[in-house]
Amino acid sequence: MFNWNDLTFFLELARQNRLMPAARRLKVDHTTVSRRIAELEKDLAIKLFDRRPDGFVLTEQGHRLFAIAERIEQEAGEIQEAFGAAPSTPVGRVRVASMEGIGAFFLARIFAEFAEKEPGIVVELVTERHLINLTKREADISISFVPPTGQRLVVRKAGSMRLALFASPDYLARHGTPAKPKDLAKHMFVDYVEDLVSIRAVHWLLDVLEPPAVAFRSTSMHAQQNAVAAGAGIALLPLFSAKANATLVPVLPEEVVVMRDIYVSVHEDLEYMTRIRAVMRYLTHVFQREADFLTRF
Structure with missing residues (x-):
């Protein structure tokens, strides 16, 4: 029979990935952490971690135990709450995956706010072109513009965002301001690199038109917006990013309206973990609170 107390050491090392940080949080020597993990692996007859130069990485068996151990930790916290004891503070790392644009222009800001509310949780924001x-x-956790597919995923629509055409004052002074959608055929555009678009819903300019002439392409929405600000052409940009540059001018804002839903997803094995639940609850709140920012000029 294994020692239940060893699960505390296991959880902390899984969250910190290194012996010294885990030991500091547990207020013990790092050799104690190492010994207790070795004893747990021996008692369970499984390997919980791969020891690598960059730290301790959970094995497949380690991931299974981690999900169980966090549920035990959560139940222990509910016992504390039920009988009037102070609930434990959620701690650990939560890796959130999303697209580069919403990550840089929106999520980075709101997660800075979250860090003040939940200092024990470290959010790692991973941005990729693919899901x-x-x-x-x-x-x-995944934040995306299309619902991801996969076994045992919990997918919720968290909100919506609006996109609109934008250009710089310099570009419009040189090329004129389109008065009607058909006028767009005479203009230059900034767009994505077509063969590198992994998610078709992100190639949102195609909702408006097939651009007749493209001055600049990039896989980065941030780079596209900077090119627009420099006068390269017109681009379809989310309001959450365009609002970061007050010099950008909306083009045909009443005639061209493109919307995308925002989905927040988590694997059901992780949904009720304390730190995951804290981030999910915060995201739900923020997307409701910021609805006007995301959808209105």
């Missing part, structure tokens, strides 16, 4: 696989544990 992260939650089933393979590439991240804990």
Whole structure:
């Protein structure tokens, strides 16, 4: 029979990935952490961690135990709350995957706010052009513009965002301001690199038109917006990013309206973990609170 107390050491090392940080949080020597993990692995007859140069990485068996141990930790916290004891503070890392644009222009700001509310949780924001696989544990939570697919995923629509055409004053002074949608055929555009678009819903300019002439392409929405600000052409940009540059001018804002839903997803094995639940609850609140910012000029 294994020692239940060893689960505390296991959870902390899984969250910190290194002996010294785990030991500091547990207020013990790092050799104690190492010994207790070795004893737990011996008692369970499984390998919980791969020891690598960059730290301790959970094995497949380690991931299974981690999910169980966090549920035990959560139940212990509920016992504390039920009988009037102070609930434990959620701690650990939560990896959130999303697209580069919303990550840089929106999520970075709101997660800075979250860090003040929950100092024990460290959010790791991973930005990719493709959808992260939650089933393979590439991240804990996904924020995307299309609902991800996979076994045992909990997918919720958290909100919506609006996109609009924008240009710089310099570009419009040189090329004129379109008065009607048909006038767009005479203009230059900034767009994505077509053969590198992994998610078709992100190639949102195609909702408006097939751009007749493209001055600049990039896989980065941030780079596209900077090119627009420099006068390269017109681009379809989310309001959450365009609002970061007050010099950008909306083009045909009443005639061209493009919307995208925002989905927040998590694997059901992780949904009720204390730190995951804290981030999910916060995201739900923020997308409701920021609805006007995301959808209105």
